[in-house]
Amino acid sequence: MIHKVAIYCRVSTADQSCERQERDLLAYAERAGFEVAGIWKEIASGSKDQRPERRKVLALAQDRRVDAILVTELTRWGRSTMDLVQTLHDLQAWNVSLIAQTGLQFDLSTPQGKLIASLMAALAEFERDLLRERIRSGIAAAKAKGRTFGRKAGERPKADRLAPKVLHLLEEGRSYRFIARELGLSPTTVMGIAHRHRDTI
Structure with missing residues (x-):
């Protein structure tokens, strides 16, 4: 009631x-x-x-x-x-x-109520299938046009962009942890930038 x-x-x-x-x-x-x-x-x-x-x-x-x-x-x-x-x-x-x-x-x-819920659950599954199919079709069409998905091996967009700032702060004697916090990077990423720079010297 x-x-x-x-x-x-x-x-x-x-x-x-x-x-x-x-x-x-x-x-x-x-x-x-x-x-x-x-x-x-x-x-x-x-x-x-x-x-x-x-x-x-x-x-x-x-x-x-x-x-x-x-x-x-x-x-x-x-x-x-x-x-x-x-x-x-x-x-x-x-x-x-x-x-x-x-x-x-x-x-x-x-x-x-149970009948309506069962029908709606079936419609929900149909909706999920349609969404998955649209996503798959969209990816296939984009790939056919030459578009690539995901990051290419070896690409580090953010780290490469911030590398000059990282190196500058390292020259000032800043720690990996400080630089990571300052630039929004992980200490591991900062360490990687430093190591790659040393390898090129």
């Missing part, structure tokens, strides 16, 4: 507002007779991992301080099909539902 809910609103850009989502979800909660525990709003692209307000809502769910999370659409909550499936399973473990304003309710303790 759902009594207390958390309202989660998200927009993608700063020129958008959560006002409509908040208004619609409050009205939905009132019609359904839910008690609103709070409203969490944030501006974040759907693909971004960093969503602090969503993490707060999930923490609330994990502590079982709410019975459900209200969103206007599933796309406001999930970053991808995979992410949606994962969070649904987390919510199931905490006995918390995810409810979209459209009326979709994901309660994985019911046969209907």
Whole structure:
């Protein structure tokens, strides 16, 4: 039985507002007779991992301080099909539902909820396969055009760029550890630059 809910609103850009989502979800909660525990709003692209307000809502769910999370659409909550499936399973473990304003309710303790979760898991796997295929195709196309991937053997871009500064500091009598800290290198890299320089003298 759902009594207390958390309202989660998200927009993608700063020129958008959560006002409509908040208004619609409050009205939905009132019609359904839910008690609103709070409203969490944030501006974040759907693909971004960093969503602090969503993490707060999930923490609330994990502590079982709410019975459900209200969103206007599933796309406001999930970053991808995979992410949606994962969070649904987390919510199931905490006995918390995810409810979209459209009326979709994901309660994985019911046969209907389990069926939907299974279909979504299959879609998530399909999404992963498509992504892997796109990556492989992109790499193959780039290689066909002569592009190389990764660092070539013997290449040390950062070390070679900073070698003159390293040598200058060594001449001033600075230690490997000091130079490494000063230039953002490892002591081993500094030592390697020094050794290569000595070999060329």
